[in-house]
Amino acid sequence: MxxxxxxxxxxxxxxxxxxxxxxxxxxxxxxxxxxxxxxxxxxxxxxxxxxxxxxxxxxxxxxxxxxxxxxxxxxxxxxxxxxxxxxxxxxxxxxxxxxxxxxxxxxxxxxxxxxIKTENTVFKVEDMEMDREGKIVKYQNEVVELTPQEYTLLEVFVINQNLAMSREKLLELAWGYDYEGDTRTVDVHVQKLRKKLGLEDRIKTVYKVGYRLEV
Structure with missing residues (x-):
């Protein structure tokens, strides 16, 4: 903030x-x-x-x-x-x-x-905590092992919290401009984040758009 x-x-x-x-x-x-x-x-x-x-x-x-x-x-x-x-x-x-x-x-x-070090690097929502400086993610005070791609996608959600983003935009931001896979990759990784971090009620599916992290 x-x-x-x-x-x-x-x-x-x-x-x-x-x-x-x-x-x-x-x-x-x-x-x-x-x-x-x-x-x-x-x-x-x-x-x-x-x-x-x-x-x-x-x-x-x-x-x-x-x-x-x-x-x-x-x-x-x-x-x-x-x-x-x-x-x-x-x-x-x-x-x-x-x-x-x-x-x-x-x-x-x-x-x-x-x-300029004015941004709080620790993000919390319910039982999930993300330390972006230390690159550590916890759920219910236990460290959760995320793959590099899962971590990058979570970081994109945190940076753009409360904004609805299309699958194409998520691919661009989390996978890179030159990624040649399809948008189903986003769906798979979103499901993994929801399950690992208890974010079923926080990473919302936005009809005909994509996803939004609600905080």
Missing amino acids: ANILIVDDEEAINELVKLNLKLVGHICDQAYDGKEALDKLSKKQYDLILLDVMLPYISGFELMKVVKDTPVIFMTAKDRIEDKIQGLTSGAEDYIVKPFEILELIARINIVLRR
């Missing part, structure tokens, strides 16, 4: 990002222009800022000059290489171009949070 400030003057995008970040457990504040963002930053410390470049009153690039000790991910429609270079050399952790998939944004956020 992290405290995140979303700064974007496009209300629909701002709300969509907030909704999805709340679903995976983050706490979000919102600002719709540079002045409002500056005011919020003067009153509260955040773990991460999601920052648009083209903002009313004060641009994202200008805000970067006053942001201190808080990691920033630019999310913007400015896709020229010159803009990307300016954003990254200004001190931002990452630069993602609109339109983007929300799962990609969440993945990038998690990478930044891990890098």
Whole structure:
């Protein structure tokens, strides 16, 4: 869980990002222009800022000059290489171009949070506990031996908790882009995780979509 400030003057995008970040457990504040963002930053410390470049009153690039000790991910429609270079050399952790998939944004956020050590590496739900730093999974306080693929799939579920993901997306995230197997592989591994970790009521089947880890 992290405290995140979303700064974007496009209300629909701002709300969509907030909704999805709340679903995976983050706490979000919102600002719709540079002045409002500056005011919020003067009153509260955040773990991460999601920052648009083209903002009313004060641009994202200008805000970067006053942001201190808080990691920033630019999310913007400015896709020229010159803009990307300016954003990254200004001190931002990452630069993602609109339109983007929300799962990609969440993945990038998690990478930044891990890098700055603000993310809690221990995840618990009912009798299952996952220590992502130590790569140890327990059920009812007993260590459970998972195969590398089972562990990777569980980690994908944990990172994207409460989000419905298609079998194709799970294959992409847990097996890799070049995996040539079919989606039934996902079903088999989901059944194994449910049985080994008592997650029958937590890893939900989403009709005509795929699966969701509910927490």
